[in-house]
Every structure is written in C-alpha cells, then in structure tokens.
Amino acid sequence: MIDLSPEQFRELGYRAIDLIAEQLKTVREAPVRRPTGDLREQIMSQPLPQEGQNPSDVLEDAANRLLPYPMGNNSPRFFAWINSPAAPIAILAELLAAGVNPSVAGGDHAATYIEHAVLKWLKIIMTFPADGGALLCSGGSVANLIALGTMRHVKTEGRIRAQGFQSESAPMVVYTSTQGHSCIQKAVEILGIGNDYLRKIPVDADYRINVDQLRAQIAADRAQGLRPVCVAANAGTVNSGAIDPLNEIADLCVEQDLWFHVDGAYGGFGILAEQTVGLYDGIERADSIAIDPHKWLYVPVECGCVLVRDAQAMRDAFSLIPPYLRDDNALPWFSEFGIQQTRGFKALKLWMALQHIGEQGYRESISRDITLARFLQKRIQERDDFELIAAGPLSVTCFRYAPPGITDLDSLNRQLVAIVQQEGQIFLTTTELEGRLVLRACVVNFRTTEADLDTLLNVLAEAGQRVLTKP
Numbered sequence: 058m059i060d061l062s063p064e065q066f067r068e069l070g071y072r073a074i075d076l077i078a079e080q081l082k083t084v085r086e087a088p089v090r091r092p093t094g095d096l097r098e099q100i101m102s103q104p105l106p107q108e109g110q111n112p113s114d115v116l117e118d119a120a121n122r123l124l125p126y127p128m129g130n131n132s133p134r135f136f137a138w139i140n141s142p143a144a145p146i147a148i149l150a151e152l153l154a155a156g157v158n159p160s161v162a163g164g165d166h167a168a169t170y171i172e173h174a175v176l177k178w179l180k181i182i183m184t185f186p187a188d189g190g191a192l193l194c195s196g197g198s199v200a201n202l203i204a205l206g207t208m209r210h211v212k213t214e215g216r217i218r219a220q221g222f223q224s225e226s227a228p229m230v231v232y233t234s235t236q237g238h239s240c241i242q243k244a245v246e247i248l249g250i251g252n253d254y255l256r257k258i259p260v261d262a263d264y265r266i267n268v269d270q271l272r273a274q275i276a277a278d279r280a281q282g283l284r285p286v287c288v289a290a291n292a293g294t295v296n297s298g299a300i301d302p303l304n305e306i307a308d309l310c311v312e313q314d315l316w317f318h319v320d321g322a323y324g325g326f327g328i329l330a331e332q333t334v335g336l337y338d339g340i341e342r343a344d345s346i347a348i349d350p351h352k353w354l355y356v357p358v359e360c361g362c363v364l365v366r367d368a369q370a371m372r373d374a375f376s377l378i379p380p381y382l383r384d385d386n387a388l389p390w391f392s393e394f395g396i397q398q399t400r401g402f403k404a405l406k407l408w409m410a411l412q413h414i415g416e417q418g419y420r421e422s423i424s425r426d427i428t429l430a431r432f433l434q435k436r437i438q439e440r441d442d443f444e445l446i447a448a449g450p451l452s453v454t455c456f457r458y459a460p461p462g463i464t465d466l467d468s469l470n471r472q473l474v475a476i477v478q479q480e481g482q483i484f485l486t487t488t489e490l491e492g493r494l495v496l497r498a499c500v501v502n503f504r505t506t507e508a509d510l511d512t513l514l515n516v517l518a519e520a521g522q523r524v525l526t527k528p
C-alpha cells in the first residue's frame with residue numbers, strides 16, 4: 058500500500074514532471090500571484106485523512122490546490138524580499154535527491170562526497186582557504202548562527218560548552234550596522250549573548266557601516282568593562298544591497314582582536330559580478346562567512362552555507378566526539394560541524410546547478426541582475442513620478458512613487474503596494490529607510506527582462522493614480 062509499483066511510480070512521476078513543465082512554460086504570462094479566496098480555510102480545515110486514497114487523485118488534488126497559488130518567485134515579475142526562481146536543473150536534482158534519500162551526516166556514500174565537492178567549489182568562489190571548515194545548512198539565518206556559535210566557542214576558549222556563560226568575567230558584545238539582518242540579532246539572542254549586547258552602528262550615506270563610529274563604540278564598551286568579541290559585517294544588506302568596507306573592518310578586527318564575520322547571505326555571490334570588482338576586497342580575511350545558495354545561485358529553497366576559516370574550531374564548537382576518539386584518517390562527519398545529525402541532501406541541487414550553469418554562467422547571470430537593477434534606477438530617474446531613494450551597488454533598488462505635489466508619500470506608497478500585491482501582475486514589498494516607507498525591488502532572477510521592469514513602474518504608477526483619484 059505504501060510502496061508503488063515501478064509502473065505506477067513512473068506514470069505518476071511523468072505526470073508530476075508534466076505539471077511542473079507546464080508551470081514553467083506559462084510562468085512568463087501567468088500572474089505572479091492570484092488571490093487565494095477561500096483556499097486558506099479549505100486547506101487548513103481539512104481533517105486528518107483516515108483512509109489512504111488513490112495516489113493519482115492525491116497528485117491531481119495537490120496540483121489543483123497548489124500550482125495556481127504560488128508564492129510567485131519563479132515569475133520574472135517577482136521583486137520582493139530575496140527569493141530567486143529555481144534553476145530547472147536543480148528542481149530535477151531535488152527529485153533525484155529524494156529518490157536516493159540519504160542522510161548526509163557523513164560516511165562512505167556518494168552524497169557525502171558530493172557535499173565535499175560542492176563545499177570546495179563554494180570556497181573557491183568566495184576566495185576562502187581550501188582547508189577552511191564548511192557546511193551546507195537550511196539558509197542564511199542558520200549559517201550566521203553556526204558562524205557566531207563558533208565565534209562564541211573560540212572567544213570563551215571552549216568554556217561555553219560546559220559552563221555556558223556562568224564563568225565569564227565580562228559580557229560579550231557583538232557589532233553590526235543598523236542595516237544588519239535581523240537574523241544576526243536572532244543568533245545573538247539564541248546564543249545567550251543577549252540583544253542588549255548587540256550594537257547596531259550607524260551607516261554612511263551609502264548604507265555602509267561607519268567604521269569611525271564602530272571604533273568609538275568598541276572603545277566605549279571596553280571602558281565600561283564589557284568585552285567586544287565580533288563584528289558581523291554585511292556583504293549585501295537586505296534593505297539596499299550595500300557592502301560594508303570589508304578591508305577596513307578586517308584591519309579593525311585584527312587590531313582589536315575581534316572575530317570578523319561577514320553576512321553574505323544575499324550578496325556573497327555578488328563577488329562573481331563584473332560590476333563589483335574591488336568591493337569584496339577583505340572578505341578573504343574573514344573568520345567566517347554566511348552565504349545562501351538558495352538566493353543568488355538559484356537553487357530551490359532550502360540551501361544555506363557557512364564557511365569558517367578555522368575548521369578545527371568549528372568542529373570543536375559542535376562535535377560530541379572527543380578529540381581523542383576522532384578518526385582523522387577518514388573524512389570527519391558533517392554532523393560534527395553543526396547542529397543537525399540527520400542531514401538532507403542539499404548538495405545535489407548545487408552540484409548539478411554548478412555543473413549545468415558553470416562559474417561563467419553564474420558570473421553572467423548575476424552581473425545581468427545588477428545591470429537590470431541599474432536599468433530600473435535609470436528609468437526611475439528619468440520619470441518625474443518616481444524618486445530613487447537607495448540603490449545597490451548590488452541588485453536592490455529602493456524608491457517611491459512620488460508624483461509632484463503629493464506630500465504623504467508613506468501612505469500613498471503603502472496603499473498602492475497593497476493594491477499591486479493583491480492584483481498579482483507584479484509583486485514587490487516595502488522596507489523602511491531612515492523612517493521612510495519605500496518600495497523595494499530586488500532582482501535575483503534569470504527570467505527578468507527590461508520590459509518586466511518597465512511593467513513594474515507602469516503598474517505601480519497606475520495603482521498610485523487609482524489611490525490618488527479614489528473618492
């Protein structure tokens with residue numbers, strides 16, 4: 058009953074592939090999103106099935122209820138958050154991975170070696186030392202958590218594992234900018250450092266951390282008897298795509314004996330772009346980096362990655378195998394380097410995508426995303442009904458619909474974004490910059506074209522006019 062005959066499996070599998078192929082074929086014309094109506098109630102109130110059903114009916118029902126109501130990120134006109142479309146080769150890899158269904162905790166089977174191969178390639182892309190520690194994980198949040206967990210271990214000289222913070226003489230302080238992602242705060246809270254000890258340092262006009270103020274805050278904290286331990290720098294802020302001055306921060310970390318962490322969850326792979334030459338200088342000096350292949354490497358959610366320069370420290374921070382029992386003749390198990398024991402086969406989608414697309418293909422696609430963002434910025438500047446607020450240097454654009462003579466732009470833009478989200482022809486979200494509500498469009502999408510960006514502005518302006526003329 059649970060098992061399917063090979064014939065049944067093949068037939069259902071072909072049907073499933075047909076369904077996905079049809080979606081991909083129509084993704085350009087289809088609305089980004091559709092109103093879900095009573096779908097929520099219908100799905101969430103469904104009772105626990107008591108008897109099993111025909112698998113073909115189950116597949117058709119899932120397709121009918123799921124496929125018309127996507128989140129939208131496979132569409133070329135999806136500009137919200139940082140959610141890319143899935144590279145088709147990586148969709149197939151997900152199916153293959155589930156078919157083999159290994160736990161990639163470690164051991165002598167192909168999946169383990171594939172993860173090692175992929176991690177080696179990711180270190181090359183990020184100019185990270187080949188002997189550094191590395192691990193795939195669920196996403197950027199967990200990658201940052203594992204990195205800062207290793208930092209905490211190192212900065213307590215290993216005491217944290219047995220004693221927690223009970224025997225530390227001074228509270229630790231971690232630094233990021235006001236533009237640091239909320240997951241840094243979450244990590245600081247989970248790790249028991251406490252968000253009272255996370256300093257959010259002001260940024261300059263380009264939304265990069267102000268290093269003079271960072272230095273002054275470190276000195277002030279030391280004077281208070283606190284213990285500065287880490288700077289979490291941004292290589293691609295979520296709000297506007299800014300890259301902190303990494304070399305300057307690396308110098309400061311050396312001078313002040315701080316752990317230099319880089320959150321590259323969004324922007325890490327921007328290092329491959331032709332427009333970013335020099336902007337990542339210093340990243341190769343990081344103690345740890347969080348990157349997120351499920352963003353700019355276009356693999357299906359979930360797939361994050363953490364790189365830690367000192368592989369031994371990473372292992373010591375998480376391994377439950379005492380050093381004297383570790384078998385150093387074999388490859389150490391991945392489960393010694395992070396939180397999970399049983400681990401999914403995330404590596405396959407990356408392995409196959411990297412082979413299909415190649416480093417050069419990624420360079421071109423990521424560069425193109427940035428070029429498209431700059432096209433959008435140029436268009437915004439050419440029009441007198443929009444204003445540009447912040448841009449890049451990566452592929453995020455913050456702007457507002459601002460026709461001449463209108464003063465309450467927060468309210469206007471809040472209302473118009475609600476309309477376009479509901480109607481689904483395009484999809485984008487807002488953010489807050491210096492107390493102002495702004496529209497935020499992120500291009501991490503190999504399907505987006507210049508025409509899609511013109512559509513974006515036209516749809517926004519049209520919705521804005523409706524708000525302004527509504528009785």
Ligand SMILES: Cc1ncc(COP(=O)(O)O)c(C=O)c1O
Nearest residue numbers: 139196197198238240295322323
């Ligand atoms: C800069 C940055 N850091 C961390 C994260 C969190 O990554 P994830 O959502 O994969 O957990 C994001 C997500 O957008 C991000 O942009």
